[in-house]
Amino acid sequence: MSLQSGEFEELAMPLFDQLYNFAHWLTQNREEAEDLVQETYTKALRGFSSFQLGTNFRAWMYRILRNTFLTSRTGLRAASTVPLDLEEVGADLAVESETPETILMSRSNSQLLQRAIENLPLHYREIILLCEVEEMSYQEIAVTLSIPIGTVMSRLSRARKTLRDGLRPELQKG
């Protein structure tokens, strides 16, 4: 069944703000984020007729955006500096006894946290954002990142640990 551009606009424009936010986090630059979103929408509109009805449109859009980013110059550079995931290592304990969350919350310091997220390797940054900010289910994340659900869980766990570890020195400074 062919889908019309009017339908595409109806489905895709509500995602515009979220996709831009995600793109900016990936590229860490306004112009590049705009180019990335623009290219994502162009590709998605071109491929809209092949979009499978009944599948998740949001995950489809994020997947296009991410794949476009990964093949860009900035994306290639970012991806090449990512350490290999140690997916096979058992998940670390979700929470340790000493955590910086309470201090962080009491200081309400969003900038500290934003810096820590910025400093995360790409694969950790994107999975944290998809889970916490976009509130995607593990299934949606699996589709977006083209990885199995088990990998979503282990990578998310490591990303959270890395984020907490990254916050510790920042908090001690403050």
Next chain:
Amino acid sequence: MVCESWKAQLDTYLDGELPEEEARNFDAHVRSCSSCSADALSSVQMKRAVQVAGKRFTPSTEFRRRMQQSIALKPRRGFRLGWIFAAAAVVVVLAAGVLTSHYLGTQSARDHVFSEIADLHVATLASSSPVDVISADRHTVKPWFQGKIPFAFNLPELQNTEFILVGGRMTYLEQTPGAQLIYDVRKHHISVFIFPDGALRANLDGESISRKNLPFNMETWSQGGLRYFVIGDASAADLDNLAKLFRAE
């Protein structure tokens, strides 16, 4: 450590991804274990902090305008290249439309939507994680949909009723994103689907729903630009009571 296995599940629990029964067990454990409840609290605080910090960048008005223009412009290009195919397609569609309208009326379009709704309901019940947001609190479930669907809706207060809110999930009908809410009443599961009314092409009003091909009771209505469907194996009276609560919102 005594709670090691619980703590390993903590993030999955807070992400709403534990299967229903495990989530219930976890819930019971957290309530009785101070160490796990303290950890749960820190993790929730971290989740919220990341959520706030992560919503950081907004597109400029100028960029939004450019994007909207570029999407609206695209079809013209396609028309130039493929006008012969487009014209042929129009002829075929028109011919098919004339022929099929003899056999299929609006009734079949309605039935199609109703059977799609029934399929969505069954698929949800068969799923190992039927809801993406598990909560009996409407003030938790409603905000979860924010940013996920292109409309807002109100959930009724259930105090002094037999209904229990189980949770919600995103769903799709005719490529339209919508909300699905699961309620329990005396061990019967009921789904409430909400979609933007204009997005559904079939005319859904009119005569009452035929149960001929439908294994469930169902009720549908339009209100405030939204189309509601209530479906389940509970009695028609139960469904009607739940529908009334939504209509009163």
